Amino acid sequence: MKKGANMPGHYFTSKAAAAIPVVPVTPESLSGWRGGLDARQRAWVDANGFRAKPGSVCLLFDDHGAIASVATGFPDDDGSAIWDWATTAKALPPGVYKIAPDGGPLDKDRAEQAALGWGLHGYVFDRYRSGTDKKKKSAKAADARILVWPNTADAAFVLSTLHAIWLVRDLINTPASDMGPAQLAAAAKAVAKQRKATISVTVGNALLEQGYPAIHAVGRASAQAPRLIDMTWGKKGAPRVTLVGKGVCFDTGGLDLKSSSGMKLMKKDMGGAALVLGLAAMIMDAGLAVRLRVLIPAVENSIDGSAMRPLDVVPTRKGLTIEIGNTDAEGRVILADALAEAVTDAPELIIDCATLTGAARVALGTEVPALFCNDDEMAAGILANSAMVSDPLWRLPLWQGYKSQVDGKVADVTNAPEGSFGGAITAALFLERFVQPKTGEAPPWAHIDMMAWNTASRAGRPEGGEAMGMRALFAYLAERFGA
Numbered sequence: 001m002k003k004g005a006n007m008p009g010h011y012f013t014s015k016a017a018a019a020i021p022v023v024p025v026t027p028e029s030l031s032g033w034r035g036g037l038d039a040r041q042r043a044w045v046d047a048n049g050f051r052a053k054p055g056s057v058c059l060l061f062d063d064h065g066a067i068a069s070v071a072t073g074f075p076d077d078d079g080s081a082i083w084d085w086a087t088t089a090k091a092l093p094p095g096v097y098k099i100a101p102d103g104g105p106l107d108k109d110r111a112e113q114a115a116l117g118w119g120l121h122g123y124v125f126d127r128y129r130s131g132t133d134k135k136k137k138s139a140k141a142a143d144a145r146i147l148v149w150p151n152t153a154d155a156a157f158v159l160s161t162l163h164a165i166w167l168v169r170d171l172i173n174t175p176a177s178d179m180g181p182a183q184l185a186a187a188a189k190a191v192a193k194q195r196k197a198t199i200s201v202t203v204g205n206a207l208l209e210q211g212y213p214a215i216h217a218v219g220r221a222s223a224q225a226p227r228l229i230d231m232t233w234g235k236k237g238a239p240r241v242t243l244v245g246k247g248v249c250f251d252t253g254g255l256d257l258k259s260s261s262g263m264k265l266m267k268k269d270m271g272g273a274a275l276v277l278g279l280a281a282m283i284m285d286a287g288l289a290v291r292l293r294v295l296i297p298a299v300e301n302s303i304d305g306s307a308m309r310p311l312d313v314v315p316t317r318k319g320l321t322i323e324i325g326n327t328d329a330e331g332r333v334i335l336a337d338a339l340a341e342a343v344t345d346a347p348e349l350i351i352d353c354a355t356l357t358g359a360a361r362v363a364l365g366t367e368v369p370a371l372f373c374n375d376d377e378m379a380a381g382i383l384a385n386s387a388m389v390s391d392p393l394w395r396l397p398l399w400q401g402y403k404s405q406v407d408g409k410v411a412d413v414t415n416a417p418e419g420s421f422g423g424a425i426t427a428a429l430f431l432e433r434f435v436q437p438k439t440g441e442a443p444p445w446a447h448i449d450m451m452a453w454n455t456a457s458r459a460g461r462p463e464g465g466e467a468m469g470m471r472a473l474f475a476y477l478a479e480r481f482g483a
Ligand code: BES
Pocket: 251, 269, 326, 328, 329, 330, 331, 355, 356, 357, 358, 359, 361, 415, 416, 417, 423, 450, 451
């Protein structure tokens, strides 16, 4: 794993000596905490107007003028403890700190949320800064705020989570000029190699020979050949868990070209692929008792003379034909082939992640990914864990009443139903057609339609790529398949 100021390990230490205690104080616990201070400190706290406002910090000094301890404000109901801790870490001067709650050590979950938030405050994407700028940054990194591992936290879990988030964000933030299908496959190979997973990549015309015509159709107009990444890890007899991620390395819209503003962020259209790679890394790091498979169709939705056209009919791995109602609805077309393959080895469950529709963002905004699921028990499990780890998801229905909207006029299905209502649902219903195996029942399947991008910067969440829903999905899988 990479080391250095930009990696999460940089923000932690196990040496508690000389660390400055940080005391989380809520509006409710404020008067009790204040009462425990000496008269001079009390006067200082009052003079500073410290009211335990979430995100505020109050430094307390010793007789020599050195920082003796720090109080940091938290809401009474610290449901968003991760981000509160990221805010606190950012607000502190450089130094080594330890969390010292008034009422004894934090429980395991809170300690892990605190460490996660602390680590996340340090994420920056500065790979493309030139020399002078970088030097300025690394001088800053040398002055980092470092946290003594809270001893109730599982440090391996926290670091694995942080590394996965770093990976997902870096992959998304990297410009499409350096993150095409080939580089995405290289990134997947690196994840596989570090954890001794096997991986194969089917490239270009080999997609046609091996029965992935839809992936080929979407990606063939790009200078970089389309490909299917297929990673496997874990014991053979273990329950099969298959993750599928939309890997559109850049989405121009194809011949149905996007507008400038619509196209601008489309380097993030491989966010689903990045997310399943991060999730896979966490699953392998934790040694979950699963036979893991990761399928990533990686393409660029681009334009040349070979580009697919509106009303072209594209064959698929499953045999169903797709009428291209709109070349910009490319994600579901590549996922069709990947999902058709995913169901063939009778998995215990399938999860796909995709920056699939603008409609999901209209419905839920940019921060809440939509969850679609054909199995109520699985949906409830995912949502319960999502709430537990404060990583939001919201369920939308696979409303069968809209199923006929996905029917094609000349082909079996259309990738772009007429009319613009319920676009996230009809996209999910399209995918559902490919999760249905030729014979027998569909496996439990969850589909996550997400933004994968922070539209503004907040502590621990800078503007740019984001691993939305990854911690929720991991918590669900760890609960089911934990060692
Ligand atoms: N990658 C986009 C969806 C997207 C856009 C996600 C903006 C997040 C933010 C996808 O390929 C797309 O363009 N979908 C179209 C589908 C339509 C043509 C049926 C959409 O959502 O407009």
